[in-house]
Amino acid sequence: MDVEAIRKEFPILHQQVNGRDLVYFDNAATSQKPLVVINALMDYYTGYNANIHRGIHTLAEKATKAYEDTRHTARAFINARSEQEIIFTRGVTESLNLVASSYGRAFLKAGDEIVISGLEHHSNIVPWQIVCEATGATLRVIPILENGELDMEAYKKLLSPRTKVVSVNHASNSLGTINPVKEIIALAHAAGAVAVIDGAQTGAHVAIDVQDLDCDFYCLSSHKMYGPTGTGLLYGKRELLEKMPPYQAGGEMIKDVTFPKTTYNDLPYKFEAGTPNIADVVAYKYAMDFILGLGRENIAAHEHALLTYATERVSALKGVRLIGTAAQKVGVVSFGVEGIHHFDIGQMLDSRGIAVRTGHHCTQPLMDCFKIEGTVRASFAVYNTKKEIDQLVEGLERIINFMK
Structure with a gap:
């Protein structure tokens, strides 16, 4: 798929948040809307x-x-x-x-x-x-x-x-x-x-x-x-x-x-x-x-590639604990960082224009099962890219180094 062409169909993606290009990784909460909609x-x-x-x-x-x-x-x-x-x-x-x-x-x-x-x-x-x-x-x-x-x-x-x-x-x-x-x-x-x-x-x-x-x-x-x-x-x-x-x-x-x-x-x-x-x-x-029109098989393949790439890069960061490592997943990476509250991570990522979801995600009993209050969740859509994942990882690295 031509992801850059797809991105042009989503006006909201082409803006800056806190002085940086928006990276929208909150698709499990709601996805953005193409011009046709x-x-x-x-x-x-x-x-x-x-x-x-x-x-x-x-x-x-x-x-x-x-x-x-x-x-x-x-x-x-x-x-x-x-x-x-x-x-x-x-x-x-x-x-x-x-x-x-x-x-x-x-x-x-x-x-x-x-x-x-x-x-x-x-x-x-x-x-x-x-x-x-x-x-x-x-x-x-x-x-x-x-x-x-x-x-x-x-x-x-x-x-x-x-x-x-x-x-x-x-x-x-x-x-x-x-x-x-x-x-x-x-x-x-x-x-x-x-x-x-x-x-x-x-x-x-x-x-x-x-x-x-x-x-x-x-x-x-x-x-x-x-x-x-x-x-x-x-x-x-x-x-x-x-x-x-x-x-x-x-x-x-x-x-x-x-x-x-x-x-x-x-x-x-x-x-x-x-x-x-x-x-x-x-x-x-x-x-x-x-x-x-995009083809659900094509969408699934693209998002799986994003999931694999993000899982590898995020899990390699110091102090990160992935929550949920099932063999079959949709494009969601949920994690915590030792010693740093998930709300703090979410706010600091937002200061860099990166939108993720933090908290228990309306699954409080699930969080109780893992004995945690919540996670940082990055969730992907067809318009997301590996470059955006690199920006997420760079932001997390800076946060971890600053907070440690």
Whole structure:
């Protein structure tokens, strides 16, 4: 790939921060947006801003078509069987809450068990805790190994006829670990459980085929895959979505309303109450098209080369401890430096124009497992370069020498 040509598509990258060229290594938190996505937002608001699905005038019909075009692209992007299996949400957090609140509250009871992993983001922990409190179900946790991989033997032992839901991330936002989700899903199904996959950290980085995985639910966030914030999707197998009760009530999710009784709309609209985030959903299509245009295999190869290079260079620095050394990872390097607080490192890197994330990354139980407060996390995207990694390493060397 011509990375320099790709970088020209991202206006935000061409600025200085604290007098230095910006190096943006906070992609696991949110990725930057190419012009094609920015222009799609502008085009919607300047050309055909209207509410969807309800109007017969020209702008409403144009907006509806653009909105539903994104659903069509999303179906193909993850290889769902039907567009009715694609539900637009505000992102992975809402998608997980939808499944937990609708499926969990409707079909779980006291004595049932929900299995998650020690790698989970808080958004894949807390909703299930709330479901357990409401239903009497029990939360079980797959332990992790020292290298940041799941203990699969322990997972197999956790499964039983009581297991009703298994919910894990496809890749860890804190460590980058890519989990063996196809095996996890197959084992969950063998135990009679449904499998929920948090794909927040994989949408922009690896190819996703929900039919091949055979997952029951899969969640994506637009803003982590070069799209706008505030939108994403939930994929669910149609047979499960059909029997699940609505998550929210209001306009669009209804078919007929009378005071005695209301009947609900067909899929996917049963789960899309109210006026949606139209503009950002419309622009989300262009983000997916951008990824497909570059080629997911090409993106993965480029980011793997960055990961390998960064891992070698950062781990060679004095006092550095890498956190998470799994064999299969997305482009995340998470580390600490002996004797220097991660917040201090983050602030001093920022003074050099380098944006990284510090803290527990909304994975506090994972940090507790490693007996640390947090890490410095550098996470890569298709527009990052080895030269930028060299700048990161130079900055870290100066910080270590200064603080020591």
